[in-house]
Amino acid sequence: MLSEFDLIKQYFVQDYAGDSRFALGIGDDCALLNPSPGMQLAISTDALVSGRHFFADAEPIGLGHKCLAVNLSDLAAMGAKPLAFTLALSLPEANPDWLAGFSQGLLSLANLHQCRLIGGDTTKGPLNICISIFGELPPGSALRRDAAQVGDDIWISGSLGDARLALASYWKEMTLTDEEHSQAASRMHRPTPRIALGIALRGIANAALDISDGLVGDLGHILDRSHVGANLDVDSLPAGPVLKKQTQEKRREFTLNGGDDYELCFTAPSHQRQAVIAAGLASQTAVTRVGIIEAELGLRLRDTNAEAINMALTSFDHFTTP
Amino acid sequence: MLSEFDLIKQYFVQDYAGDSRFALGIGDDCALLNPSPGMQLAISTDALVSGRHFFADAEPIGLGHKCLAVNLSDLAAMGAKPLAFTLALSLPEANPDWLAGFSQGLLSLANLHQCRLIGGDTTKGPLNICISIFGELPPGSALRRDAAQVGDDIWISGSLGDARLALASYWKEMTLTDEEHSQAASRMHRPTPRIALGIALRGIANAALDISDGLVGDLGHILDRSHVGANLDVDSLPAGPVLKKQTQEKRREFTLNGGDDYELCFTAPSHQRQAVIAAGLASQTAVTRVGIIEAELGLRLRDTNAEAINMALTSFDHFTTP
Known part of the structure; x- marks a missing residue:
């Protein structure tokens, strides 16, 4: 021994x-x-x-x-x-x-x-x-959770939901082909920390966090701490390559609530859109604009026609989930 | 919940x-x-x-x-x-x-x-x-394990062995009175980190560590990393107030091998003896000189008459002890 x-x-x-x-x-x-x-x-x-x-x-x-x-x-x-x-x-x-x-x-x-x-x-x-x-x-450059401003765009790096899809496959909630399972599982087991993007966003983004427990719950932390609300365009959320092939219902559920993707969710003033896109290119990381920060508290979900979507949403919590 | x-x-x-x-x-x-x-x-x-x-x-x-x-x-x-x-x-x-x-x-x-x-x-x-x-x-002031010098005195803060004695009592290896048990147990459960002494020893001590796994094993880390040996005067080791009342055999065993006291073991040049004593007074921490660093590798145990003591000694290890 x-x-x-x-x-x-x-x-x-x-x-x-x-x-x-x-x-x-x-x-x-x-x-x-x-x-x-x-x-x-x-x-x-x-x-x-x-x-x-x-x-x-x-x-x-x-x-x-x-x-x-x-x-x-x-x-x-x-x-x-x-x-x-x-x-x-x-x-x-x-x-x-x-x-x-x-x-x-x-x-x-x-x-x-x-x-x-x-x-x-x-x-x-x-x-x-x-x-x-x-x-x-550098002091003053941190992307904090409490710094989102009304009017900021909301952005997501990479794609969401494939890690959650892998879990659904492990749990036999859903059936994937071997190749799909393997692709989704690699997202779950081998997340890519978005270090280069985070550094590139200094001075451009206002608020940021990484999505570990699901977008809705994690974005909620930014909203709470910044005392703002948000409007999310649900169907613009970037679904992972395997999740893209699933039903709209699953795409919505897993992009909104799937944890474990470890993508960044960040907010930036609308005049910084070109700078955000340049930061994404420089760091070879996809960035997608998915919503807007509003003064009205709470999170509003909209479809592509800007119609309200009502979904039961819960964030993952280690002590309240089984 | x-x-x-x-x-x-x-x-x-x-x-x-x-x-x-x-x-x-x-x-x-x-x-x-x-x-x-x-x-x-x-x-x-x-x-x-x-x-x-x-x-x-x-x-x-x-x-x-x-x-x-x-x-x-x-x-x-x-x-x-x-x-x-x-x-x-x-x-x-x-x-x-x-x-x-x-x-x-x-x-x-x-x-x-x-x-x-x-x-x-x-x-x-x-x-x-x-x-x-x-x-x-301050840079350069750290009390490192690899800095003991031949001729350094070896010092111990506070007292050793009462935490191990409490364990012996919990394990029914030994019988203590309720008061003794409670006194020994408080050493085990409420160790005092020697922060003030450590700071006071900057510029005075050469090497230091805290004793968590027993003096013999922990002093061994200083000896290994400093490429030196040591001579310990076993009967000068400061036994805790409860351990003091036990047999010489138990005193020797538990001061040498008892873990969990979180006292400091440190080495300092002999010309710093007065400075070490002053650091102890300033930090209201007892300090006891218990041995000397030597060029000859290995640890030698001596009694008060400078006669060699042979004891089977093992350091606590989380993976090799039951």
Whole structure:
């Protein structure tokens, strides 16, 4: 049986010699970080729990990717550049195959974003993966949830709903072909954090967040904190390639309520439309305009003919859903 | 049933208006922190798991205290001043009594050290408490594990072994009076992070760490990373008030191997003895000189007559102990 310290050494040490921002990494009581002068730090923490955020038998490479991706997505939603992260891993057993796969998925994505693993903790216990992530951004440039303005356009990056569609397929609520299932499942297991888009939107977008629990619930956080309302053009919501083939009812339901896509929802003044489109092109990320921020509180759903749509909508909540 | 967001709002929001270091706290995708100009950040992450780090029925106020204390202790061991922390809480259920107690224990200690809760995440799942903590210190002043020098004195803060004694009592390995048990148990459940001492030792001590898994194993990390050995005067180790009353054999065993006391073990040049004693007085923390760093690798245990002691010693490891 591997000891706790062997584990850390064997699987989770990155080489970042020569990068003066990191004065000390794994192996001491704390990691030491030299923040870039004049920059603000963005910090986020997310825990992923077996059976809740992922299946107990989830493939470890994908799981490693996803755990870091959801944290990177929080940096993207603030417009922050990734810097470093810590990992607290609770594991039922020290299985070398699992650890090799998990660290490969985790560190591949970390290296892609030059995000350094600077500290960690491993414990025996039910599988729980807790990551804290650190990014940098110039003071005043953060894309906050409380900054939406009346008249702002509402935008969505990429596409929505395929992750939820994969879940429906796993749950046998819906039947997909193998190829469709595999395509949708890759959206669920391998979300793409929109880091480049988030950074490109600094100074252009007002408010932003990443959609983890579904657009309706998450956009609701922007509306609540900004004390505004919104009008959404439901049929303009960008459905994922597999969801596009489904009925209008499913498209509406899953683009509005499907979680786990980790796309950005952001608002920007209408005079910034060209700048938003340019930011999308520069970051090679599709951006779609889907609605408008209004003074009247609440969320109004409209179809392409601007007719009101009434749908029962609930946001995903870890403590109120089964 | 409370929703996830109600939970966070109700129990875990501190007021830190007016502190310009915190540009944005709980409720956005990330917290925003303005590091003090020219300071280095110390970062540590620890997860506490039910049944492993604490009993499943642990009293919530004490548990809240302990979870933050062990993280503050990591800052103390670097000589860093506490700044902020994040909390990822996985809970089987949203029990208001438990949450009220836990947050009281957690935030009381946080407020004592002016350490701000800046972000969090709650999930339904087996009880797991993951804290990442952030502190500040001047560059070059960190008390690292790899900085012990041959000839350094070895020092211990406070006293050792009472936390291990409490465990022995819980496990019925030993019998204590109710008063003794209660005194020892308070050391186990309410460790005191040695923040003031750690800061006072900047520029005086060379190497330091906090003792969580037992002195022998933890001092071993300093020896390994500093490429040195040590000679410990075992009978000079400061035993806790309850442990003092036990046999010499138990005193030796529990001061050397007992974990969970969260005292500092540090090394300092012999010409700094008066400065170390002054740092102890200034921080109102007992400091005891217990040995010396030597060039010869390995750890040598001596009794008061400088005779070698042979003991079977093992450090606590989460994956190799039952």
